[in-house]
Amino acid sequence: MPKLGMEPIRKAALVKATIVEIGRVGSLDVTVSQIAKRAGMSPALAHHYFGSKEEMFLAAMRHIMTLYGAEVRGALAAAEGPEGRIRGILRASFSPGNFRREAVGAWLNFWVLAQSVPEAKRLLAVYQRRLRSNLVSALRPIAGERAEGIADSLGAMIDGLYLREVLKSGAPDGAAAVALALRHLEAELVRGAV
Amino acid sequence: MPKLGMEPIRKAALVKATIVEIGRVGSLDVTVSQIAKRAGMSPALAHHYFGSKEEMFLAAMRHIMTLYGAEVRGALAAAEGPEGRIRGILRASFSPGNFRREAVGAWLNFWVLAQSVPEAKRLLAVYQRRLRSNLVSALRPIAGERAEGIADSLGAMIDGLYLREVLKSGAPDGAAAVALALRHLEAELVRGAV
DNA sequence: TTTTTTGTTGATTGACGAGTCAATAAACTT
């Protein structure tokens, strides 16, 4: 049976299964068995490839952040002008791929993980820095020295909207979230122009 | 040894210890033993009074929300005019009592708890509704029909600022958080006046 | 004073779960 080159396939399956299970259970209290089962293999194999449950969690976190990062990069590349770039970041943040129950639930739990696992904290900090720097550089041309402050409030708002999504029942509404964030941005810009 | 009327004392001690331990560990992975030890009693006694760990968590959550609610009510009673009331709500939200590491860490974990424990979800929903209704009624006189939208974005921002506080190292800075939220509010109001 | 209620804990149960290990098998190398 053993086909060679299974490692990347298995790892990918485990990462995906980890995210799904965390989203389904709603916490990090998922067993390696559950994850392995969903990924279609034995728990022992999961340990074989990742060494520990914590490593699986971190790999899942990296995966989600990689997806998000790629989407943001794509949006930035396609955007025209500073405002277009901000709109791109926001749309990417609340795109169907990122702003779905599973992923949002996973984010929330990664936040918790970051409180006790330094590597998780580091990863989250990287994400925050990147988001901030993207926002600041897009805001600079239209908001000048107020760019930093606006980036901070926009960033907090994005996180807050994610948080609230977790509690809501019903399908996620990315468009509404983008609209709210954009309205906030517009308000800040108008204020600055006064 | 048995002094009568211990129940409320023991329960209060356990609730406090639960919050401290959750904050310290940074997750809901605290054992009843840890909590009981910090509260100065045996694990068995903790079970005796609360029946289960989940009940302890819920009691801790209710406690934090009660404290927060009381502070908001106090601020509202003392506030003058609509803007004063909003400022009061914000100041209460980021007051040293509520906006401290322990409490913020506990909030984050309650959010996670809400994903799997219906009663926790209910409690959190109550909090959100109350916050929203407080904000809307304070905003109505100065923002008219835009009150709801502004309340939503302000609410998301408050939650987002809490979330970010968790990651930050260093002492919490409630004043900065209030300032950010107020700036946002002001921006929205100015925009409305245009 | 007997009985009941309240407080309290050490010891135990029973379940569960992370991680290990030994064994099997198929491919690939030499």
Next chain:
DNA sequence: AAGTTTATTGACTCGTCAATCAACAAAAAA
């Protein structure tokens, strides 16, 4: 063909932990 590497799992170890129980102590009630 012999040896090595990769894939895979069932069975097991070891630890932990929520919850229960039996027992003891002291106050209150009868």
